[in-house]
Amino acid sequence: MLLLIPLLPLVGFLINASFGRRLSKGASGTVACAVMLMSFAVSVAAVARLVGLPPEGRAIEQMAFNWITSGDFSVGLTLRLDPLSAVMILVVTGIGSLIHVYSTAYMHEETDPEYARYFSYLNLFAAFMLILVLGSSFLVMFVGWEGVGLCSYLLIGFWYEKKSAADAGKKAFIVNRIGDWGFILGVLLIFARFGTLDFQDVARAVSQLSPDQTFGTLSIITLMLFIGATGKSAQIPLFVWLPDAMEGPTPVSALIHAATMVTAGVYMIGRNAVLFGHAPLTLNIVAVIGTATALIAGTIGLVQNDIKKVLAYSTVSQLGYMFLAMGVGAYAAGIFHLYTHAFFKALLFLGSGAVIHALAGEQDMRRMGGLRKALPLTYWTFVIGAVAIAGIPPFAGFYSKDEILFKSFSSGHTWLWAVGLLTALLTACYMFRLVFMTFHGPSHTVSHTEAGHEPQDAHGGHAHLHDAPLPMAIALVVLAIGSIAAGWVSWGGRFEKFLEPSFGAALVHEPAAEGNLETTLMIVSVVVALVGIGLAAYYFLKNRAAANKLAETFSGVHRVLEHKYYVDEIYDAGVVQPIQIVSEEGLWKGVDVGVIDRTVNGVGQAIGGTSEVLRLFQTGSVRAYAASIFLGVVAVLGYYFWR
Amino acid sequence: MPTLNDYLVLSAILFAIGTAGVFVRRNLITILLSIEIMLNAVNLSFVAFGRSFGTADGQIIVFFVMTVAAAEAAVGLAIVISLFRHRESLNPDTFTSLKW
Numbered sequence: 001m002l003l004l005i006p007l008l009p010l011v012g013f014l015i016n017a018s019f020g021r022r023l024s025k026g027a028s029g030t031v032a033c034a035v036m037l038m039s040f041a042v043s044v045a046a047v048a049r050l051v052g053l054p055p056e057g058r059a060i061e062q063m064a065f066n067w068i069t070s071g072d073f074s075v076g077l078t079l080r081l082d083p084l085s086a087v088m089i090l091v092v093t094g095i096g097s098l099i100h101v102y103s104t105a106y107m108h109e110e111t112d113p114e115y116a117r118y119f120s121y122l123n124l125f126a127a128f129m130l131i132l133v134l135g136s137s138f139l140v141m142f143v144g145w146e147g148v149g150l151c152s153y154l155l156i157g158f159w160y161e162k163k164s165a166a167d168a169g170k171k172a173f174i175v176n177r178i179g180d181w182g183f184i185l186g187v188l189l190i191f192a193r194f195g196t197l198d199f200q201d202v203a204r205a206v207s208q209l210s211p212d213q214t215f216g217t218l219s220i221i222t223l224m225l226f227i228g229a230t231g232k233s234a235q236i237p238l239f240v241w242l243p244d245a246m247e248g249p250t251p252v253s254a255l256i257h258a259a260t261m262v263t264a265g266v267y268m269i270g271r272n273a274v275l276f277g278h279a280p281l282t283l284n285i286v287a288v289i290g291t292a293t294a295l296i297a298g299t300i301g302l303v304q305n306d307i308k309k310v311l312a313y314s315t316v317s318q319l320g321y322m323f324l325a326m327g328v329g330a331y332a333a334g335i336f337h338l339y340t341h342a343f344f345k346a347l348l349f350l351g352s353g354a355v356i357h358a359l360a361g362e363q364d365m366r367r368m369g370g371l372r373k374a375l376p377l378t379y380w381t382f383v384i385g386a387v388a389i390a391g392i393p394p395f396a397g398f399y400s401k402d403e404i405l406f407k408s409f410s411s412g413h414t415w416l417w418a419v420g421l422l423t424a425l426l427t428a429c430y431m432f433r434l435v436f437m438t439f440h441g442p443s444h445t446v447s448h449t450e451a452g453h454e455p456q457d458a459h460g461g462h463a464h465l466h467d468a469p470l471p472m473a474i475a476l477v478v479l480a481i482g483s484i485a486a487g488w489v490s491w492g493g494r495f496e497k498f499l500e501p502s503f504g505a506a507l508v509h510e511p512a513a514e515g516n517l518e519t520t521l522m523i524v525s526v527v528v529a530l531v532g533i534g535l536a537a538y539y540f541l542k543n544r545a546a547a548n549k550l551a552e553t554f555s556g557v558h559r560v561l562e563h564k565y566y567v568d569e570i571y572d573a574g575v576v577q578p579i580q581i582v583s584e585e586g587l588w589k590g591v592d593v594g595v596i597d598r599t600v601n602g603v604g605q606a607i608g609g610t611s612e613v614l615r616l617f618q619t620g621s622v623r624a625y626a627a628s629i630f631l632g633v634v635a636v637l638g639y640y641f642w643r
Numbered sequence: 644m645p646t647l648n649d650y651l652v653l654s655a656i657l658f659a660i661g662t663a664g665v666f667v668r669r670n671l672i673t674i675l676l677s678i679e680i681m682l683n684a685v686n687l688s689f690v691a692f693g694r695s696f697g698t699a700d701g702q703i704i705v706f707f708v709m710t711v712a713a714a715e716a717a718v719g720l721a722i723v724i725s726l727f728r729h730r731e732s733l734n735p736d737t738f739t740s741l742k743w
Contacts, residue, residue, distance in 0.1 A: 620738075620742035621739045622735055623666060623736070630666075
């Protein structure tokens with residue numbers, strides 16, 4: 001049964017990839033959505049069976065075939081469903097299905113083959129993502145890990161005729177490779193240290209060891225794995241690819257770059273909670289990096305003007321939150337935030353997609369405004385998403401974010417808590433800035449023919465404003481309901497209890513519930529979120545001039561933020577340019593032309609020169625040949641005769 | 644009664660004559676004849692050895708050699724004829740175009 005879950009999208013991929021050119025849009029869209037919905041149904045059935053098992057033995061395993069056998073080492077292509085992967089497959093197939101449905105309308109202006117290509121990539125992505133979360137060993141996970149990276153590359157560069165899209169795809173792929181390098185080193189180290197790659201076996205072996213107090217093997221392993229996570233989940237220092245990834249179609253940003261793939265790093269740490277729990281040093285690094293990323297991405301998000309870029313930085317920031325949770329040992333809280341974030345961030349992305357769709361490709365918020373009346377459904381669902389991410393009860397984001405902040409405070413990371421709180425303020429602020437700039441105030445929308453600028457999204461189409469068509473509306477409404485209600489599953493610590501078997505001994509058991517403290521912190525974070533919304537309302541709704549004045553007063557800060565802390569420029573100067581110079585001047589002109597080419601040409605010339613001389617021996621005269629054979633035979637015989 | 648040695652000496656002399664013929668003569672047909680002499684010199688030593696050791700092996704091999712020699716002569720003469728048609732000459736030194 002488990003096998004069906006990734007297999008169904010794979011079948012959809014094969015159909016659309018093989019026959020997509022000949023299928024109509026309706027047919028290829030239906031196939032893609034149908035396989036996802038079936039996969040979702042199977043997932044629900046599988047999770048229902050899982051929940052029916054007693055809590056200690058909650059795992060369903062299925063081995064497809066024995067993949068690698070070498071000596072006493074063997075890896076099967078095994079899928080394992082436990083509470084953690086149950087949450088993940090429900091998110092991937094559930095939200096994935098909605099986004100597939102949404103895409104049928106969003107991508108409708110593509111030609112038939114392009115449309116089928118889009119859906120084949122999307123299905124392939126879902127298949128790999130499901131392999132990633134269901135894999136029972138590092139190796140199977142790695143297959144999914146690389147597969148989603150590939151699909152991310154293909155989908156970011158979906159409009160490959162646009163240079164910026166093709167470049168963004170390459171950037172995502174290359175930055176991810178750096179992370180994957182760390183990941184595979186970590187996996188190899190695990191194999192060298194424990195002789196197995198199965199998650200359960202590794203966890204069992206690790207729990208026999210005492211935690212790494214100094215920087216030992218476990219710390220190195222976890223640090224390497226974390227490098228992989230920073231690449232996939234866009235954390236410092238490898239977060240630069242995610243904002244550029246917004247070149248892809250908006251549903252792709254929602255599915256891959258908000259809800260699922262980018263959370264793979266968080267999932268991976270959760271999956272190896274025992275391992276990371278034995279490396280407190282790495283956990284501290286994870287927490288600090290996560291918090292720093294949350295803050296930095298949040299501040300950048302505050303000044304961006306591209307609607308999708310704001311959401312992208314918001315995603316980076318929220319992923320930082322999840323890593324903060326992982327780093328302070330609140331694995332369940334991190335996974336919980338992953339789960340709620342999947343709802344509201346997918347909703348926000350799809351909402352922004354509906355706006356972009358309505359404005360025929362416009363992404364600059366300065367050219368939006370006043371869309372509230374024209375797009376009521378989009379507006380209201382978007383506001384729900386924004387309230388959810390800001391952390392206002394009883395919306396989903398409140399529960400998970402508050403949980404993370406509480407856990408980081410109660411585990412003694414007061415500084416991280418403070419920064420996290422500041423980020424919560426920023427989150428509320430930039431998100432409502434987006435809402436106000438897009439949906440409120442005077443309209444700045446311009447007809448594209450008059451303005452004469454190219455649409456940002458290669459997605460052209462109707463010039464008239466129109467609210468989301470039916471498939472998009474369905475996805476928006478369902479996700480909005482999810483953004484309201486998804487957090488409620490945590491009431492009474494049920495979510496945490498459900499996940500407990502997956503984290504096992506790694507869970508940090510903090511002292512019995514400090515009711516007062518929790519309530520106080522909860523009120524603090526709600527107040528902070530409200531202040532953030534208030535600030536946004538003042539500066540971007542009531543008094544736009546004040547915002548501009550503020551930007552002028554702190555023009556230095558504003559410029560730095562607008563240029564995203566010059567990180568791209570620094571990487572360009574510090575990494576890309578040196579590599580290019582070394583490659584061009586050193587490796588190409590020096591090593592390749594100077595050494596390799598010269599060696600090859602030299603060998604060729606030497607042989608040519610020798611042959612010039614040797615060919616004189618070939619006279620064509622048969623008798624001369626016979627004479628040399630004869631003399632040779634005489635010489636050899638003579639040698640043996642007189643020796 | 645001639646001894647084995649006598650036969651071998653005769654065989655060596657015949658072989659030397661044949662070899663000299665191959666190198667010295669300027670007529671392809673004569674060269675073919677010289678090759679026949681070399682072959683038969685070897686045949687002679689085979690037979691002599693066979694008789695000396697009291698086995699039939701030498702004689703059997705000689706039959707094979709004679710068969711092959713007949714075939715070789717047929718092929719060789721055919722080549723000579725087509726060469727002659729081509730160049731109006733039987734001098735091997737005129738056929739030196741097989742080079743680079």
